[in-house]
Amino acid sequence: MWGIIRQKVAAGGGSPVARIRPVVSNLRNYSSAVKQMMVREALNSALDEEMSADPKVFLMGEEVGEYQGAYKISKGLLEKYGPERVLDTPITEAGFTGIGVGAAYYGLKPVVEFMTFNFSMQAIDHIINSAAKSNYMSSGQISVPIVFRGPNGAAAGVGAQHSHCYAAWYASVPGLKVLSPYSSEDARGLLKAAIRDPDPVVFLENELLYGESFPVSAEVLDSSFCLPIGKAKIEREGKDVTITAFSKIVGLSLKAAEILAKEGISAEVINLRSIRPLDRSTINASVRKTNRLVTVEEGFPQHGVGAEICASVIEESFGYLDAPVERIAGADVPMPYAANLERMAVPQVEDIVRAAKRACYRSVPMAAAA
Amino acid sequence: MILGRSFEDMCAQMYYRGKMFGFVHLYNGQEAVSTGFIKLLKKEDSVVSTYRDHVHALSKGVPARAVMSELFGKATGCCRGQGGSMHMFSKEHNLLGGFAFIGEGIPVATGAAFTSKYRREVLKEADCDHVTLAFFGDGTCNNGQFFECLNMAALWKLPIVFVVENNLWAIGMSHLRATSDPQIYKKGPAFGMPGFHVDGMDVLKVREVAKEAIERARRGEGPTLVECETYRFRGHSLADPDELRDPAEKARYAARDPITALKKYLIESSLASEAELKAIEKKIDEVVEDAVEFADESAPPPRSQLLENVFADPKGFGIGPDGRYRCEDPKFTEGTAHV
Numbered sequence: 100m101w102g103i104i105r106q107k108v109a110a111g112g113g114s115p116v117a118r119i120r121p122v123v124s125n126l127r128n129y130s131s132a133v134k135q136m137m138v139r140e141a142l143n144s145a146l147d148e149e150m151s152a153d154p155k156v157f158l159m160g161e162e163v164g165e166y167q168g169a170y171k172i173s174k175g176l177l178e179k180y181g182p183e184r185v186l187d188t189p190i191t192e193a194g195f196t197g198i199g200v201g202a203a204y205y206g207l208k209p210v211v212e213f214m215t216f217n218f219s220m221q222a223i224d225h226i227i228n229s230a231a232k233s234n235y236m237s238s239g240q241i242s243v244p245i246v247f248r249g250p251n252g253a254a255a256g257v258g259a260q261h262s263h264c265y266a267a268w269y270a271s272v273p274g275l276k277v278l279s280p281y282s283s284e285d286a287r288g289l290l291k292a293a294i295r296d297p298d299p300v301v302f303l304e305n306e307l308l309y310g311e312s313f314p315v316s317a318e319v320l321d322s323s324f325c326l327p328i329g330k331a332k333i334e335r336e337g338k339d340v341t342i343t344a345f346s347k348i349v350g351l352s353l354k355a356a357e358i359l360a361k362e363g364i365s366a367e368v369i370n371l372r373s374i375r376p377l378d379r380s381t382i383n384a385s386v387r388k389t390n391r392l393v394t395v396e397e398g399f400p401q402h403g404v405g406a407e408i409c410a411s412v413i414e415e416s417f418g419y420l421d422a423p424v425e426r427i428a429g430a431d432v433p434m435p436y437a438a439n440l441e442r443m444a445v446p447q448v449e450d451i452v453r454a455a456k457r458a459c460y461r462s463v464p465m466a467a468a469a
Numbered sequence: 470m471i472l473g474r475s476f477e478d479m480c481a482q483m484y485y486r487g488k489m490f491g492f493v494h495l496y497n498g499q500e501a502v503s504t505g506f507i508k509l510l511k512k513e514d515s516v517v518s519t520y521r522d523h524v525h526a527l528s529k530g531v532p533a534r535a536v537m538s539e540l541f542g543k544a545t546g547c548c549r550g551q552g553g554s555m556h557m558f559s560k561e562h563n564l565l566g567g568f569a570f571i572g573e574g575i576p577v578a579t580g581a582a583f584t585s586k587y588r589r590e591v592l593k594e595a596d597c598d599h600v601t602l603a604f605f606g607d608g609t610c611n612n613g614q615f616f617e618c619l620n621m622a623a624l625w626k627l628p629i630v631f632v633v634e635n636n637l638w639a640i641g642m643s644h645l646r647a648t649s650d651p652q653i654y655k656k657g658p659a660f661g662m663p664g665f666h667v668d669g670m671d672v673l674k675v676r677e678v679a680k681e682a683i684e685r686a687r688r689g690e691g692p693t694l695v696e697c698e699t700y701r702f703r704g705h706s707l708a709d710p711d712e713l714r715d716p717a718e719k720a721r722y723a724a725r726d727p728i729t730a731l732k733k734y735l736i737e738s739s740l741a742s743e744a745e746l747k748a749i750e751k752k753i754d755e756v757v758e759d760a761v762e763f764a765d766e767s768a769p770p771p772r773s774q775l776l777e778n779v780f781a782d783p784k785g786f787g788i789g790p791d792g793r794y795r796c797e798d799p800k801f802t803e804g805t806a807h808v
Contacts, residue, residue: 154592183591189624194576194617201517201580204565207587224570229577233566235778237558238549241565242781276785297781329787329794376787383790415790 133316139309141283142172145290146210148322150180153208156294159186159195160212160249169214170250170309196222196247200229203245208294213249216265216303223268230299231274246293251279251303252346252397253445259433264398266345269301270375270407276328277375279303281349282313285372288326296328303374305346331378333385337367340391340455343382343408345371348395348446355451364459374404382408383416390421391458395446400428425454470500470672470728471753473524476533477703479757480523480540484707488765489540492569493554496524498670498702501727502634503528505675505697506602509683515563515601517578520555521634522567525604530562537760543767550770551778563599571605572612575631578603579618582629582692600686601629608639610653616660619694623661628686630679631657633696634669640705641713657694669697670725673734700725776801 150156162169164177164187177185188195199209213219230243253262270277276298280286293300335356344352349370356366367385386392392412394405405426430444477495484493507528518525526536531547539546540554547559556567568574582601589597609615622629633653637644645651657664667678682693700722704711735741783796
């Protein structure tokens with residue numbers, strides 16, 4: 100069952116540590132009491148459970164302790180586990196990421212939080228050279244069970260240096276696993292899987308999703324719940340066009356699918372969940388069913404996640420395609436600040452609808468209307 | 470020290486004969502630092518090094534055969550040929566590499582020291598007093614990561630010793646041209662840890678200072694910064710023509726060769742005779758020759774090794790077109806699968 104998503108009030112405006120006030124939409128009453136859980140709570144509970152299950156798990160990052168987390172993801176963890184396991188670090192990304200990697204060499208399981216993944220660029224040498232490549236360089240002697248997590252991609256009005264999406268960058272590196280959750284179920288299951296995984300995992304969250312609530316079943320709330328790494332989820336089944344997305348864009352794609360359904364186009368929405376390894380098998384199976392592909396992402400278009408998916412589909416399912424592959428990405432410009440420009444720089448629901456219609460050969464012009 | 474010197478000389482020979490390739494950085498002249506420090510460590514203590522890591526590996530106990538095979542790129546090397554000259558790792562001997570990037574090893578070493586403290590305090594392994602040594606050069610001391618780690622190591626009182634092998638040159642950049650205040654040991658107290666300067670060409674002096682620093686870390690009193698004034702007799706790497714260094718400077722340091730100095734000391738204090746020292750040299754020569762033979766005769770890695778060890782959990786290669794995990798495909802282990 101795909102959930103009812105609480106709508107956000109206007110994008111843009113508000114501080115980065117936004118407390119998004121949900122607007123109550125039509126809530127249907129289910130007979131089984133389905134709990135609503137915010138993504139923030141999902142991440143917090145996943146961290147809490149993994150830290151209590153394994154004393155080798157510890158959290159380090161800027162403001163994760165006394166400040167309760169820059170986005171309140173690590174709320175309450177300092178009180179519960181103490182300063183030795185929830186470490187407030189100085190502003191030294193390169194230094195503390197390297198320290199996390201060194202600790203992981205010896206079997207501890209650090210969860211390194213980047214305030215946003217933009218700051219991970221200061222530490223990217225350690226993520227790639229000392230974490231991702233170490234198991235290979237040491238020929239299996241030294242594995243690195245570390246998780247790098249934090250918000251990725253554009254938020255609201257935070258400007259060019261805080262809005263970069265790193266999915267494509269990290270997903271190109273062998274030795275890393277790259278995950279990007281959408282719903283609370285994804286957030287819980289994938290974070291637990293990441294912490295338990297013996298390899299370095301880059302966990303790309305999204306700041307605007309933190310305040311969104313999703314329904315979670317009892318299975319998801321169980322402390323042993325875990326999602327497999329490398330498997331995508333079909334959020335909505337369809338038969339006319341395949342739309343692939345990850346993180347916040349899944350929400351937009353689902354809305355686009357609703358609109359398309361009214362026009363007679365049945366869209367299948369795939370939530371990638373795992374950018375590396377990419378679940379090519381699910382994507383290709385879906386394209387072989389629908390014969391049309393639209394990939395959507397928020398990051399920059401060149402060498403992006405969509406580029407890889409398109410290449411993969413063309414390589415493996417060329418004969419099944421009835422239309423050229425459509426690739427939607429963020430605009431090829433550094434993220435502007437002005438609210439209207441920012442809206443134009445990031446894919447919106449209308450862009451997805453337009454691309455899907457193009458893939459289905461409904462006559463729609465290529466250029467967007469400002 | 471003799472092992473280090475002969476080994477490195479043999480590396481040069483092998484490189485020029487084409488048996489070794491890529492980047493090779495030799496340690497000739499700096500042996501006193503490696504021996505002086507590493508020989509004081511227990512097996513469980515860790516060493517983190519740079520690309521100039523052959524002799525650190527040997528001092529820590531990695532067999533000469535394993536190091537030589539690794540350099541030749543054979544499957545019997547300490548990393549089965551997957552690391553190479555700059556990436557020596559040994560879990561057994563707690564040698565954590567082997568890093569090519571300047572300054573990269575320092576945070577990793579700080580992390581290893583962090584683990585030691587975490588194990589003692591959080592995991593309650595009361596006897597865990599492992600010390601970590603981070604070796605790096607003068608050029609690294611201008612890098613941001615160095616300062617970040619001095620800060621955090623002192624802040625959290627980590628059991629680590631930062632050993633600066635100040636050989637005055639970073640490839641062709643003189644330390645004096647690159648650094649505003651060239652006295653590196655002074656940077657320790659700025660962060661709240663003691664800083665020492667020692668003559669890195671004299672192994673006994675190095676050992677004295679090393680002993681104090683390591684004991685301090687073991688007792689839980691925190692980090693120390695030790696600057697060893699040393700010199701590398703060869704160029705930065707075997708590809709370096711080494712034209713910028715003044716021959717007079719080289720001659721001055723060659724006169725302070727740590728091996729000759731120690732030999733002289735041993736003979737003058739009658740701790741050993743000429744004959745005994747010659748016998749040691751002969752034995753080492755045999756060890757190195759044997760290492761070369763062993764490496765020569767070893768097989769190169771099999772094709773299937775290409776895809777091994779990218780992940781500890783090979784499901785990380787994802788799901789193949791047939792819907793099963795790629796690592797379960799038999800062709801994967803033979804190295805012929807399409808990835």
